Structures are given as structure tokens and as C-alpha cells.
Amino acid sequence: MSVLRGVAHVYGDNIDTDRIIPGKYTKTLEMDHLAAHVLEDLDPEFSQRVQPGDILVAGDNFGCGSSREQAPLALKAAGVSVVVAAYFARIFYRNAINIGLPVVEIGPHAIQPGDQLEVDLTAGVVRDLTDGRPYQTNKMPQVMVDILQAGGLVNYLQEHGDYT
Amino acid sequence: MGTIAEKIISQHAGRPVSAGDIAIVPVDGVMATDATAPLAIRAFEAMGGRRLWDPERVSLIIDHASPAPNERIGNLHKLMRDFHERMGGHFYDVGEGICHQLMVEDGRVQPTDLFVGADSHTPTYGALNAFAVGVGSTDLAAVWLTGKIWLKVPQTIKIELHGRIPPGITSKDLILFLVGQMGIAGATYQAIEYTGPALRHLSLASRMTIANMSAEMGAKTGFVDATGLALPYEFTAVFPDPDATYSQVYRFDVSELQPQIALPHSPDNIRPIAEVVGQSVHQAFIGSCTNARLEDLQMAARILKGQRIHPRTRLIIGAASKRVFNDALRDGTAQILSEAGAAFITSGCGPCVGTHQGIPGDGEVIISSTNRNFRGRMGNPRSLVYLASPAVVAASALCGEITDPATLLAGEEWELL
Ligand code: SF4
Numbered sequence: 001m002s003v004l005r006g007v008a009h010v011y012g013d014n015i016d017t018d019r020i021i022p023g024k025y026t027k028t029l030e031m032d033h034l035a036a037h038v039l040e041d042l043d044p045e046f047s048q049r050v051q052p053g054d055i056l057v058a059g060d061n062f063g064c065g066s067s068r069e070q071a072p073l074a075l076k077a078a079g080v081s082v083v084v085a086a087y088f089a090r091i092f093y094r095n096a097i098n099i100g101l102p103v104v105e106i107g108p109h110a111i112q113p114g115d116q117l118e119v120d121l122t123a124g125v126v127r128d129l130t131d132g133r134p135y136q137t138n139k140m141p142q143v144m145v146d147i148l149q150a151g152g153l154v155n156y157l158q159e160h161g162d163y164t
Numbered sequence: 165m166g167t168i169a170e171k172i173i174s175q176h177a178g179r180p181v182s183a184g185d186i187a188i189v190p191v192d193g194v195m196a197t198d199a200t201a202p203l204a205i206r207a208f209e210a211m212g213g214r215r216l217w218d219p220e221r222v223s224l225i226i227d228h229a230s231p232a233p234n235e236r237i238g239n240l241h242k243l244m245r246d247f248h249e250r251m252g253g254h255f256y257d258v259g260e261g262i263c264h265q266l267m268v269e270d271g272r273v274q275p276t277d278l279f280v281g282a283d284s285h286t287p288t289y290g291a292l293n294a295f296a297v298g299v300g301s302t303d304l305a306a307v308w309l310t311g312k313i314w315l316k317v318p319q320t321i322k323i324e325l326h327g328r329i330p331p332g333i334t335s336k337d338l339i340l341f342l343v344g345q346m347g348i349a350g351a352t353y354q355a356i357e358y359t360g361p362a363l364r365h366l367s368l369a370s371r372m373t374i375a376n377m378s379a380e381m382g383a384k385t386g387f388v389d390a391t392g393l394a395l396p397y398e399f400t401a402v403f404p405d406p407d408a409t410y411s412q413v414y415r416f417d418v419s420e421l422q423p424q425i426a427l428p429h430s431p432d433n434i435r436p437i438a439e440v441v442g443q444s445v446h447q448a449f450i451g452s453c454t455n456a457r458l459e460d461l462q463m464a465a466r467i468l469k470g471q472r473i474h475p476r477t478r479l480i481i482g483a484a485s486k487r488v489f490n491d492a493l494r495d496g497t498a499q500i501l502s503e504a505g506a507a508f509i510t511s512g513c514g515p516c517v518g519t520h521q522g523i524p525g526d527g528e529v530i531i532s533s534t535n536r537n538f539r540g541r542m543g544n545p546r547s548l549v550y551l552a553s554p555a556v557v558a559a560s561a562l563c564g565e566i567t568d569p570a571t572l573l574a575g576e577e578w579e580l581l
Contacts, residue, residue: 014348014430018538022545023517027229027237029202041545061349064382065538067284069203069300089382090353091284095300141186143314153302157211162310163188 004081004102004119006055008111008128013059015042017092020063020071034070035077052079055119057111059085063092072096072103082119084111084126087138097144100152106135121148165405167320168387169355172295172402176278183319183409192277192294193221194307197263199228199517200282202240203301205247208308217311219252223272225263226256230512233520261485261511264288264453268372269487275390275399280307285453285535287378290387291371292395293402295355297385318384319411320355320404325362327419332570334463335370336455336533336553338362339377340424344434345414352382354411357389357404362418364392369457376454377535380431423568426551429539437556437568444476446528448561450554451482451509452516455533458491460484464558465497467569468504474564479506479557480522482514504562518543531560 019042021034028034039046056075062085063071072095075083082102086109096103104119106126111117115130124137140148143163150156166174166182174180176189196204201224216222224244232238241258248255256266264285266272273279273289279296280286282304289296297315299307307313329338343350356378363371371388378386390401423437450456450464461483473479481501483489489511492498502508509515515522516534523543524530530542530549537549550566559569 016538018518018536018540022540022543023199024519024523024543026199027202027240027519029206029240041540061352061382064348064352065284065536067200067282067286067298067300069200069302073203087352089349090384091298091300094303098300098302098306141316143186143188153306154207154210157306157309161212163306163312163314 002121004053004055004121006053006081006117007051008055008057008113008115008117009046009050010057010111010113011042014061014064015058016065017063017068017071018065021068021074023066026068026070031073031077034074038074038078047078050078050080053081054079055117056080056083057085058083060087062088064089067091069095069099072099072101076101084117084119097148098153100148102148105138109135165407167355167404167408167410168293168357168402169295169318169320169385172276172278173315173317175276181317183317185317186314187317188312188314189278190312191221191280191307193223193273193279194281194304195223195225195263195267195272196282196301196304197228198226198230198241198244200301200304201244204282204305204308205243207302207305211305211309213305213309216251216253216308222253222308223267224248224253224255225266226258227262227512228517229519230510231258259486259510259512261487262453262456262513264376265457265484265488268292269485271397276402280304280313284379285376287383287385288372288376288453290375290378290385291368293387293390295385298379318353318355320357321351322357322359322410322413324413324415325358325360325418326415327362327417329362329418330421332555333421333423334553334555335366335373337421337424338418339374340426340434340551341421343377343380343432344424346381348380348382348430348432350381351378354383356381356383356386358386359389363389366392367459368393368395369459373454380535423553423556425556425566426537428537428548428550431536431551437566440550440566441568443566444529444564445531445560445566446477447522447524447530448477448479448557449515449522449530449532449534450557451480451514452534453484454535455554456482456484456488458488458497460533460554461488461492461497461501463555465500467555467558467572468562469500471504471562473505473561477561477564479561480509480515481506482509483511485511515542531557531566533557
């Protein structure tokens with residue numbers, strides 16, 4: 001898997017799915033529509049500011065709340081290349097991997113907004129290039145690694161036809 | 165030996181598994197709603213899906229934005245109906261009710277089942293001792309295709325509830341109290357077993373309220389001890405082995421429990437009602453998969469009988485299902501509530517999820533029997549949502565401010581349940 005580089009947008013703990021994408025915007029299959037409202041109630045300028053490849057960074061329990069897959073889809077559609085958090089809520093974590101949005105858990109961290117980050121998915125390391133600090137990422141179950149490597153669960157099942 | 169989660173997953177995996185193991189297991193039942201099915205249909209087709217692995221085990225429900233409030237959602241509903249026409253399965257159209265209520269009511273989920281729902285409150289079925297997990301749309305599409313899901317066997321937290329829930333206090337107060345104690349990430353990745361003498365007399369409906377809000381602690385699923393559980397059919401309950409291993413064990417005595425309220429903007433921001441009594445409210449809502457069953461509506465009717473709600477407060481009620489609504493019509497509950505000024509909406513999610521049917525104005529205060537009050541949850545990030553039991557919601561609608569129902573029935577020895 002690749003090494004991703006981008007600018008960090010940093011938020012706090014317990015960012016719930018209603019703040020990632022409010023329920024009123026989720027009833028759509030248009031990815032642009034999701035991207036236009038991503039993080040709207042948390043940071044109204046985010047959707048304008050985010051650049052392709054940027055990295056979202058959060059604290060504890062990112063993505064808690066609803067099972068809406070529109071949450072990782074909205075982030076991906078907005079150009080976010082990877083989400084880094086202390087840890088994730090369970091369903092968000094699965095959903096992100098399933099749609100091919102890399103997510104990594106690094107525990108407590110000191111990443112600041114605007115820092116340049118490098119995420120090495122294979123080595124399991126996040127490097128803050130601005131302050132030089134490295135963070136080890138939590139290990140993912142092998143089945144998730146396989147799904148992420150395939151580019152998501154759709155591709156994985158296209159390839160294998162079943163869980164292998 | 166095993167916790168309930170370990171026992172059910174082992175049985176499905178066909179080999180003994182314990183917390184931390186990864187298992188690929190067959191699924192007994194699966195459901196998706198209009199909030200999650202459209203993306204799942206797209207993922208299923210992209211996976212090359214031509215038919216459902218077993219249509220008998222598949223349910224589709226239109227409940228989150230039902231009836232359709234605009235053409236975009238109308239087209240998503242149409243997509244679901246077309247999919248059902250081609251693929252089969254069980255279809256619940258506009259007005260039949262909320263997904264979780266329907267799955268339990270219709271026997272689509274039964275004790276010891278392993279059930280996957282594309283909705284985060286799927287753990288509700290832990291009231292029946294099913295291992296029920298919420299997933300997103302792509303995971304769900306994979307179940308439609310393969311009949312299987314991969315799971316990490318969770319660790320389990322045991323919560324023992326001692327004493328007796330006082331008269332006039334409900335299972336909603338109990339679970340709000342627990343969410344306050346544990347926090348919204350208190351059970352992330354874990355299963356919960358609720359057990360102890362305080363739960364034995366609870367109805368299935370009250371148990372569903374408890375299991376439902378396992379999601380508000382981040383739990384993967386939650387089981388209510390089946391001792392005392394009455395179901396309309398024969399069943400075998402599953403109990404943990406005496407030597408089961410728990411990650412944590414909590415003990416609470418609930419004999420002194422008071423009504424509990426979640427303040428904005430998080431379901432774990434819990435206070436006893438005494439601290440918020442008198443806060444004026446603009447809108448009251450009794451609905452959702454947490455609290456809109458017959459006993460909840462009867463509780464509200466008990467408080468509102470022969471009365472009129474406060475002129476500055478509106479009361480919206482959405483029964484959990486058409487069956488619940490019909491029962492409430494038949495026994496006079498719906499009439500009492502309607503004459504008290506309640507506006508009944510189509511059975512479904514309604515205001516709970518903020519897509520339509522009761523979106524509050526800026527600065528308005530809502531008291532709601534639902535399960536989440538994250539900022540913007542009800543459709544307006546500038547509104548303030550408080551969560552409470554249906555009894556507290558009804559009492560607050562009556563007085564126009566947050567009110568302890570006990571003060572309305574002072575001196576009476578009363579039981580809401
Ligand atoms: S009632 Fe609310 S919490 Fe329950 S399934 Fe519907 S939207 Fe979700």
C-alpha cells in the first residue's frame with residue numbers, strides 16, 4: 001500500500017456522524033452533494049478549504065453515532081486521503097475500510113492544524129513532518145488489510161466472490 | 165467458557181471462538197432501510213450481485229423519510245421497490261413502522277440469531293438475546309451476496325442491576341443513567357450483558373429500550389438477561405457460562421433512581437430531572453425505536469388524560485409501527501392523546517433523524533423520547549434537544565416546561581408500567 005502525504009486538519013474527540021454529515025443530507029447517491037456539506041456543523045469552511053490529498057486528524061471515538069456510510073463517503077468525496085485518529089467508533093471504522101478510505105489509529109497525539117503528515121500504511125507509521133514526531137499505528141485484522149488493499153469491499157468481492 | 169456473544173458466535177462459526185478472534189459467520193437475518201439500502205443496492209450491483217443469497221432472510225424497510233418528503237427521496241424509495249421486485253425478500257413500505265420494531269414484531273429476528281442490520285440501533289434485538297450488530301451499506305451488500313459477515317468477537321462488559329426500579333420510573337431512565345455513567349465511548353468495540361434482579365419484571369418493550377441505547381455507549385451489541393422474558397412463541401434463552409470472562413463488571417443499585425435527562429448535545433450528558441425542571445420547551449416528541457411502543461403511549465396517555473397540552477408547546481407522536489398504532493386506537497390511548505392535542509405522524513423515524521416531520525426552529529428547545537441529541541440530529545444545529553422517557557416528555561408537553569411526572573400525580577401510588 002502506498003505512502004500518503006498531506007496537510008493535517010485537526011479536530012477533537014467524539015466527532016459524531018451527524019457532524020461529519022448531517023442526516024438531512026444523507027438521502028442521496030450524489031457524492032458531490034455529500035462533499036458539499038461535509039463537516040458543515042463542525043467547521044462550515046472545511047468543504048471550501050480542503051484540498052485533494054489532505055488528511056483529517058481527530059482525537060478519541062471519531063465517527064460515533066449512526067451507521068451511515070455517507071460519513072466516510074463524504075470525506076472521501078471531499079478529497080480526504082486518510083483519516084488519522086486516536087481511535088475510531090466501530091461502524092465508522094468498518095465503513096471507511098469498506099469504501100476504500102484508509103483510516104489509522106495512533107492513540108494520543110500532538111498533531112497541529114497545518115502540519116505536513118506522511119502516512120505509511122504498509123509500515124504502520126504516521127510521521128508528522130513538521131515537528132518530526134513518528135506515531136505507530138494500531139494493527140488492523142488481516143481481513144481488513146486485504147479489503148483495504150483491494151480498494152474496498154466491492155472490489156474485494158468482485159475479485160474473490162466471497163470472503164476467503 | 166463463554167459470554168453470550170462468544171456462545172452465539174461460536175455456534176454460528178461451528179467452532180469455539182473467544183474475544184479477539186476473527187470469525188466469518190453465516191447470518192440468520194439482515195435488514196436495511198431507506199437511509200442505507202440505496203447505497204447498498206449500488207454496492208451489491210458493483211460487486212456483481214445478481215440475486216440475494218436467501219431472500220427469505222432479507223428485509224427492506226422504508227422508515228427514515230417516510231412518506232417521501234421530496235422527489236430525490238421519492239426516487240430512492242422507488243429504487244428500493246424496484247430492487248425488491250427483482251430480488252424478492254420482505255418489504256415494509258411507507259407507514260408500516262420503524263425497522264427495529266418491525267423485525268421484532270414480525271419475528272424476523274429470534275433468540276440466539278446472528279442478525280446484521282444496516283442501522284446503528286440494530287443491537288435493540290439483544291432484548292431477545294440475538295447477537296445483532298449494526299453495519300454500513302457496503303457490509304450489508306456483502307451479506308446479501310454471501311450470506312456471511314466477518315466479525316471480531318467482542319469482549320463483554322457486565323452490568324449488574326440490583327434493587328427494584330421505583331414506581332413511576334421507566335427503563336428509559338435506567339438506560340439514560342447507564343449511558344451517563346459509562347459515557348458515549350464507554351463500551352466501544354464491546355458487547356454488554358445487562359443482568360440482575362432489577363430487570364426481571366420488565367416487558368419486552370422496556371428491554372428493547374435498554375438494548376437499543378447500547379449504541380449510545382459505542383457497544384457492538386447488548387444483551388438483556390432473558391430471565392423473566394415473555395415472548396409470544398417458545399424459545400430457548402442463552403445465558404453466559406458461570407466462568408465467563410468479562411472485561412469489566414459494574415454494579416448499580418437502582419432503588420433510588422429518579423427520572424434522567426440527557427442535556428444537549430450528547431446522550432451521555434445526563435442529569436437527574438431535578439436539575440432541569442422548569443426549562444421551557446417548544447416541542448415534545450414521543451417516537452423512535454427507543455420509546456414509541458404501546459406501553460410508552462399508554463404512559464403518556466396516563467399523564468395527559470382529560471388534559472390539554474400547553475399552548476406554547478407542540479406534541480408530536482409517531483408510533484413505532486402500524487400495529488402499535490392500531491393497538492393504541494383500539495384501547496383508546498390514541499384518542500386520549502389526540503384529544504390532548506398530540507399531532508400523530510406516520511409510523512417511522514420522523515423527527516428522530518432530522519430529515520422531515522418536525523424540524524425545530526433556531527433556539528428552540530425539544531424534549532424527545534429518542535436516543536440521540538447530537539448537534540443537528542433533529543435537523544437544525546441551532547436547536548437544543550433533551551432526551552427523556554415518554555412519561556417526562558408527556559408531562560413536559562402538558563406544562564410547557566420540563567416537568568417530573570411524579571409532581572403531576574403527587575400523593576398517588578402509581579406505576580407507569
Ligand atoms: S427511530 Fe431514530 S434511532 Fe431509531 S432507527 Fe429511526 S432514525 Fe434510527
